[in-house]
Amino acid sequence: MRGASALRRKALRDLWNLRGPMLAIALVLASGVAAYVGLNTTHTGLERTRDAFYRDYRFADVFVSLKRAPETATSRLAAIPGVASARTRVVARANLDVPGFPEPATAQLVSIPDGRRPGLNRLYLSQGRLPRTAATDEVVVSQSFAEAHGLSPGAALGAIINGRRQSLRVVGIGLSPEHIYQIRPGDILPDFERYAVMWMNRTPLATAYDMDGAFNSAVFTLTAGAEAAAVVDRVDAVVDRYGGLGAHPRADQISNRYLANEMHELGVLTRTIPLVFLAVAAFLLNVVVHRLVRNQREQIGILKAFGYRDVTIAMHYASMILAVAMVAAALGIALGGWMSHGMSTAYQGIFRFPFFIHRLDPATAVIAVAATAGAALAGALGAVRAAARLPPAEAMRPEPPPTYRASLLERSGLRRLLDQPTRMVVRHLARNGGKSALSVLGIAAAVGIMMLSRFGTDAIDYMLDIQFGLAQREDVTATFTEPTDHDALYSLAADPAVGFVEPFRAISVELVNGRHRYRTSILGLTPGSRLHRVLDDTLHPLRLPRDGVILTDYLREHLALSTGGSVRVRVLEGARPVLDIPVAEFAREYLGAQGYMRLDALNRRLDEGRAVSGAYLATGPETATALARRLQLMPRVAGVGLRRRSIESFDESMGRIMAVFTLISSALAGSIAFGVVYNSARIALSERSRELASLRVLGYSRGEVAYIILAELIVLTLAAIPPGFLMGAGLCWLLARGFNSDLYRIPLVIGPVTYGLAAATVLAAAALSAVLILFRLNRLSLVAALKTRE
């Protein structure tokens, strides 16, 4: 196209002259791209890694635990229609004695075929080897536990299996698709220091656990097209007589569930956060390009007078916008790659994979580029169209002076209180009402994103506070190897460090209401329990009903239940009765979902006399660790939990991840805040430089003139904070809703520090913009402004 190169040069120079605002816009666009690329790449990375790990290491489709079945039952399981392969194993609980670690730790010991790797849920060895065929004391230790204690092959551990002490030797460090997220069953937080998964030869483990010629766990893969639910039912039918605890599909497998939940959350973030950025950037472009076109009216007129076609003019401006979008996309993709690398690394601290497929998809990049270009062009569409449509004769005439009127504020009688500069500020804001409102909206978006970035920390703090400050107040939990008579509590209470003992009974159940089902546990507590309490909506302790069950409020919707109705409870252990129990109440709980009954009522329903599963103990913070160690040595005690220590270690690891997330999102929010504030101030400055120069000529000082621009900036910023808080609360609510699951419900709790930081971020961005504007104001040429007509 003839003349194209001259126009191209003009485009480049115009961009250079507008580099400040354009850079600010590019920054916001790039932040959106970075958020999208970072989150999406992490999401697909997790997904691919999981899928590859599951496939290559033959992760099972269906799982079942049972009391004890003879090895001969294996063939019946393998013959179930839909089952491709079935593997049996022995899974045992053990208390660990780690040299140099004074606190109690427990392990899940999983058998592997002697000296061979298992057919399903295969092991990945990051160090060392599998136990030798004839070895009786060799174990492979899960990587997270080994790292927490600095264990490597050759290390020795003590273990109490089935009440008998045994020495174990670490020969390998491993990972399994079954324990990507390693969490003790029944726990709500992972604790790498106090919980291990270990793999051991089947013969010695069966011997130690009284499972010779028997198994207590089985895993299955399915044939293509087989339905997991149907297989689950058939497996249950087979293992029922062996004390089956209810089979479940992969979807309900605990590690997989946490992983799926995390990926779901990433998906929610990927779909929301980048949109906010792109919308803000589109708005900024709209403002800047409108102004550019207005300033270049006469140039457009001349170009058209010379015979340039409308489409050429439109392309000229569109090309400038696309150039900015492409720079932003490139920057954002690079930034997003770096972000996702950081996020993936953080995730690998919690989700353990042998490898991580971290790759920037061309598709992701293409979507990012297209979305950036789309948002940029959409934002500038109006201005570009206006430029193309301008008739040349009209374009060459200077624009008529802007029309102002006294603002509503002044007409209400406040006029006399305002000096002229203030009237200028008020009228300018009012005249550009739409633009001012959009600026406020943009800055509010920054406040909102900033709040979002700290919301996770607030919510987790609050959840832990409620869970461990109000509900679970025990210092130590001791669990017996099996339901035991109430009298066993005396042996616990006999320890001088124990201040207070409360028994509990925990049973595995499936709650059923029509076609709704949920597998969980019911906890029997003593009435008026002081340590372990159930809370209502207002966080006050609920009284346990004489007979009915209290359910976590999540189950109200999940099982479509209401108070006054009843729920069918399929007990998954012991005599496996099926009970209909009235639903007395719903409890406010953020973590997990389960049922609560009075201990005596539960035992009466189960016909089990005065059985207890364990006890909650109160003791001092100094005595807890030593007490836990002593309890662990008691033969009947299967496991000891030190809840508060678990929280601390969770807080530490979570705190680090949260810090990274907060840092990244604060930077993003800061870029929005700065982009919007700086842009509106720059535009105000350039639109009004003549006016301001005139005032300087009339004898106004720099400070007095700066007031006019900065007052507007300050008004916009301050006005944006309250709607920003609302927007932030809205975004947090959306996020919390998106994140809701049976694993946890995120409460909409936003701390004062979060509000404060969000406001402080935009104020800091405004202050930085103000400094840059002042710098420009000082270079304002008085003489030039008088000579030129706009």
Next chain:
Amino acid sequence: MPQGGNNAPTEQGEAVFRTESVTKTYRVGEIDVVALRGVTTQLYAGEFAVILGASGSGKSTLLNILGGLDVPSGGRVLYRGRDITHAGERELTAYRRHHVGFVFQFYNLIPSLTARENVQVVTEIADDPMPAEDALALVGLSARLHHFPAQLSGGEQQRVAIARAVAKRPAVLLCDEPTGALDSQTGIRVLEVLLRANEEVGATTAVITHNAVIAGIADRVVHMSDGRITGVEVNAERRPLESLSW
């Protein structure tokens, strides 16, 4: 420093401005542009002077230096005997604020303020201003107090600018091509207002123009060309405004 009084202009009276060999060189890109090549002249208290010259003769540069908008590259500028050659930014602002009234070719009104408010912009920061209404009455715009610039004609806008310039009772009134953007008839009306302001406020008035016709109404005419003063003539008799046309 004394304010401009209401005394009638006296021939060769007290010199309000004195410039001595003032030079000004701008750096435009990579070349030096010499705007003033040694200007030595005076402006006297209360007089109505016209500085006449072609475009590029340096008259605007001289006016800007006198008005404290620019500083000379060489020479000295004295305002009422005080050297303002090396005055700082703060000093010049105060000087403009309290002593100088400006009128420009393109009016330079604040579009968001009404006629009266445009005058109040100045009266609010001046020491002894006249009421804005009086200043607007002086330029014949009493009926247009609440109109915004967009609602006024070019001539009316320039009269508001004059009212704004004289409202502070300035010692000097500096006008840069005040009729440049106006037709002849409107321009004459504006000059009439300037003359009246000069008489009633007694401000030393300097009008720069390239329009030789206007020279006839002045007490003194300073001719400039190529950065130098090429001649000064004193009008024995000022031409009446009605006889002007261009």
